[in-house]
Amino acid sequence: MADVRFFTGGHGHILETYGSTVAIGTSTLDATGDRLAFVFQAKEAGAIDTLGFHIDTITGAPGDITIGLQGLGTTGNADGTWKQSGGNNCTATIAYGDMTAGTFFWKALSYSYTATRGEWLAIVLQIASGDVSNLYLIGSNCAMATYRNGFPYHEISSDSGGTWTKGSTNGPIFGYKIGSKVFGTPISSYAYAAFSSDSTYDEYGLRFLLNGAMGDKFKIAGVRGIFCSPPTGKTIRMRLATEDGTELATTDIDSDHFSTASSTIKTCEYYFNTETLPELSFGTAYIIAFEALNTSSNWGLHCLYMTEAADLGAYNGGAEFYRAKRADHTGAYTLTDTHIRPCMELIFSEWTEPTGSGPPSPYNIALTL
Amino acid sequence: MAISATLIDVVTYPDGRVSVRFGDKTGMTFASSDELLVYAKSLEEDLDIAKKLLLGWWQARSPDLSNLNLVKGKTLTFDISSPNPIRVQ
Numbered sequence: 001m002a003d004v005r006f007f008t009g010g011h012g013h014i015l016e017t018y019g020s021t022v023a024i025g026t027s028t029l030d031a032t033g034d035r036l037a038f039v040f041q042a043k044e045a046g047a048i049d050t051l052g053f054h055i056d057t058i059t060g061a062p063g064d065i066t067i068g069l070q071g072l073g074t075t076g077n078a079d080g081t082w083k084q085s086g087g088n089n090c091t092a093t094i095a096y097g098d099m100t101a102g103t104f105f106w107k108a109l110s111y112s113y114t115a116t117r118g119e120w121l122a123i124v125l126q127i128a129s130g131d132v133s134n135l136y137l138i139g140s141n142c143a144m145a146t147y148r149n150g151f152p153y154h155e156i157s158s159d160s161g162g163t164w165t166k167g168s169t170n171g172p173i174f175g176y177k178i179g180s181k182v183f184g185t186p187i188s189s190y191a192y193a194a195f196s197s198d199s200t201y202d203e204y205g206l207r208f209l210l211n212g213a214m215g216d217k218f219k220i221a222g223v224r225g226i227f228c229s230p231p232t233g234k235t236i237r238m239r240l241a242t243e244d245g246t247e248l249a250t251t252d253i254d255s256d257h258f259s260t261a262s263s264t265i266k267t268c269e270y271y272f273n274t275e276t277l278p279e280l281s282f283g284t285a286y287i288i289a290f291e292a293l294n295t296s297s298n299w300g301l302h303c304l305y306m307t308e309a310a311d312l313g314a315y316n317g318g319a320e321f322y323r324a325k326r327a328d329h330t331g332a333y334t335l336t337d338t339h340i341r342p343c344m345e346l347i348f349s350e351w352t353e354p355t356g357s358g359p360p361s362p363y364n365i366a367l368t369l
Numbered sequence: 370m371a372i373s374a375t376l377i378d379v380v381t382y383p384d385g386r387v388s389v390r391f392g393d394k395t396g397m398t399f400a401s402s403d404e405l406l407v408y409a410k411s412l413e414e415d416l417d418i419a420k421k422l423l424l425g426w427w428q429a430r431s432p433d434l435s436n437l438n439l440v441k442g443k444t445l446t447f448d449i450s451s452p453n454p455i456r457v458q
Contacts, residue, residue: 023404026388026396034394056398057380057388102386137388137396156394165393191400 024189025142025170026056027156029127030135032063037070037078037164038123038140038174040152042115043183049112051092051123052175052186054139055099062135063128065094069113070122077155077164078122085111096136104175104188104307115178123174141170142187175314182313190343192228192265192300196292200327204301205289206344207243207324207335208317212283216352219279222271223288225344228300229263230255230292236299237291238270240278243324244332248278248286255297265302269347277349287324287333288344302343309338316345412449419447426457 027036042048051067068091073079082089090113099105115121127136140154154172155164175186195202206225210218220240230236234255240248251272260266280286292299303323306312312319323337375392382388387405390396399405412418423445431439445457 023397023399023408026390026398028390028394028396030394057382101382102384137390137398139398158394167395189400 024054024056024139024173024187025167026137027140027154027167028135028137029062029065029125030130030132031158032127032129034127034130035078035157036125036138036140037155037157038152038172038184039072039076039078039155039166040121040123040172040174040176040184042117042119042121042176044178044181045115045117046178046181047112047114048090048109048176048178050106050108050177052104052106052177052184053123053125054173054187055101055103055105055136056139057137058096058099058101058135059137060134062096062130064096065136066124066126066128067092067094067107068109068124069115070124072120072122075164076166077157078124082124083113083121085113102189104173104186104311106175106177106186106307123176139173139187141167141172142185142190175311180310180313182311184314186306186311186314187304188307188311189305190303191305192302194228194298194300196295196297196299198295199292201325201334203239203289203291203326203329203333204342205239205287205324206342206346207285207287207322207333208346209285209320210282210317211320213354215282216355217279217281218351219277219349220272220286220288220346221277221349222269222347223344224267224269224347225342226302227266227268227290228298228302229258229261229266230294230297230299232256232261233294234297234299235293236297237293237329238272239287239289239291240272241287241289241333243285243287243335245326245330248280249274252293253290255299262298271347282354285320288346289324289326289333291326291329304341304343306339306341312339312341315341412447419445422447422455423457 029036068089069083070078070081082091084090088111090109090111092107092109094107149168149171152172153166155166157164171185173185173187175184195204232255236253238251238253249272253270290299309319312322321341323340323342324333324335326333377390377392380388385401386398387402388396388398426445427440428434443457447455
């Protein structure tokens with residue numbers, strides 16, 4: 001049976017690591033008319049009523065930000081014309097005091113814009129005034145996720161009508177909503193918690209639930225994720241379990257099975273080495289977690305932090321995929337981190353069709369042979 | 370061909386975040402000064418950078434890369450702590 005390698009159950013895109021550290025890339029708005037834009041396609045038709053961006057830093061008292069939607073010109077830049085609804089600009093005004101630095105900020109538009117599927121759009125931020133002492137740093141891109149970004153992208157224009165400079169290195173941080181649906185890459189922060197066997201929580205991982213309508217049974221072959229590597233001579237236990245802590249499968253990982261010891265950020269792909277993989281059920285929640293078996297392991301699981309749990313709807317798996325943790329690797333997992341998304345993706349081995357009549361919900365599934 | 374970066378400011382915030390700003394209106398904000406330190410030291414992990422610089426050095430002097438004799442046997446040393454960080458010999 002074909003392996004299901006890549007699974008997109010919601011919206012947004014996978015973040016992959018290329019860079020060597022964890023940082024938010026910023027764009028400076030510090031002069032009248034400075035503009036920042038996020039160029040994207042509307043994933044589906046609907047009324048875009050809320051836009052979002054990461055506000056990294058506010059210095060002094062910069063002028064209001066006007067945020068709204070524009071189309072694209074022939075060069076792929078924001079075209080300078082606000083989208084309208086009934087003759088009204090689909091924009092909103094944000095005062096600097098409305099925002100909390102270091103968070104992802106959502107703003108409802110005064111008038112929503114009805115986008116068509118795949119429409120080429122730009123979220124544009126424009127400031128009324130600013131200078132070297134009164135400025136915004138917008139967290140426009142993920143310096144961690146530097147996958148030589150092609151599209152979507154962010155771009156910046158200085159001093160009203162200056163040329164645009166596109167960001168081509170890092171994935172953009174932006175968001176939009178159509179009603180309750182969240183799109184884009186809304187990130188409030190990202191971090192890794194390095195843990196060891198004597199940490200408060202010695203086990204961290206991904207809690208996931210796949211909708212019951214998507215299939216009948218499935219098997220997980222392994223995971224792909226972004227981790228921090230321990231020093232040599234340590235052991236990490238990868239575990240598949242249920243929420244109440246019932247163990248289903250384990251595989252021990254020698255920290256020497258890592259290209260760079262004591263490294264802060266690496267993408268890894270690990271498989272269970274059990275002879276038979278456990279059969280799992282759609283509609284039931286499971287955990288894939290990593291337990292540090294030694295002190296001074298400093299194994300870390302990179303995670304994306306949202307302003308609110310609902311923002312996870314922008315990511316693969318949606319709000320049913322979030323961080324789990326456990327103390328002393330026994331008992332039920334702690335499931336309070338519903339706004340935190342581990343940078344992990346599931347690697348399936350088998351997937352059987354749903355029983356009964358009717359197709360599953362319209363999820364996108366990519367198969368590899 | 371020249372690439373350059375100008376450091377405008379480094380600011381540490383009460384919550385521990387450290388923000389680095391450059392002259393082209395880009396920047397990076399790290400969760401802590403430790404993260405900035407890791408990034409600053411990350412050149413040590415990028416073993417390809419000397420190779421890229423050498424090939425770039427060659428291309429700058431032979432735009433279509435036709436003159437192999439210019440670069441064959443040459444060694445580019447990139448030592449960021451040196452007064453002359455890049456040497457080709």
